[in-house]
């Protein structure tokens with residue numbers, strides 16, 4: 001009998017990246033290793049400037065590391081891999097302002113797809129993000145949250161098995177952010193994707209993920225790998241109030257602050 005495929009979706013080994021500018025070298029990553037299993041949602045949580053985006057760019061094949069290796073589905077990354085969706089924070093710059101919403105989504109599809117398939121995938125992705133009625137509008141006619149939904153639809157239309165997100169909800173207001181977080185939890189199941197999401201928001205990292213990888217200040221190293229046992233059905237109010245969530249938040253905050261883990265609180269204090 002053939003066993004289940006246990007090849008990790010993402011395997012990063014001993015990654016090092018440095019930037020050299022005007023005779024000055026900034027070491028951003030130095031010996032970072034990380035694994036993400038298929039269908040997992042993992043948040044990379046780290047302080048500003050620690051190298052989160054650089055790590056994500058290495059995963060996306062947008063930057064070659066100076067040392068070490070990135071493998072996706074067991075294959076070394078060399079250039080932008082197939083089966084990948086990417087969503088960045090700055091939706092304003094990632095959408096084409098003169099094109100309709102539908103065209104913006106279609107724009108992300110491989111050139112060799114036939115017209116009927118393109119239309120079907122675009123319609124399905126817009127439906128998934130609740131924008132079926134906005135297909136003919138232009139980005140400038142939409143709110144920030146709606147524009148970010150278009151960016152997510154564009155990634156989904158590619159039917160990625162790996163979605164990389166770089167602070168995707170950092171530019172929208174708190175209520176819209178909560179809606180987009182719940183949208184991600186839903187589409188992650190519908191599209192059966194592995195998700196790697198970069199954030200410096202502790203609550204968001206716990207709410208969204210199966211695992212939070214806490215990174216140190218630059219050069220980013222893995223400080224802790226926190227399993228998030230909150231179940232699949234999450235709710236913005238009750239999940240965030242739960243004992244497990246509150247304790248994970250304290251642990252992540254302490255690890256981010258000085259690398260120390262917070263002790264389990266006594267039951268009568270919560």
Ligand SMILES: Nc1ncnc2c1ncn2[C@@H]1O[C@H](COP(=O)(O)OP(=O)(O)OP(=O)(O)O)[C@@H](O)[C@H]1O
Pocket residue numbers: 019020021026028046047048049050051052053054055200218
């Ligand atoms: N192309 C580049 N050239 C020179 N330095 C760079 C370049 N890209 C990033 N850096 C530097 O590398 C460091 C890490 O940047 P990176 O964007 O990866 O961090 P980050 O953790 O994502 O930060 P933030 O949370 O603030 O977005 C920063 O000091 C940044 O200035």
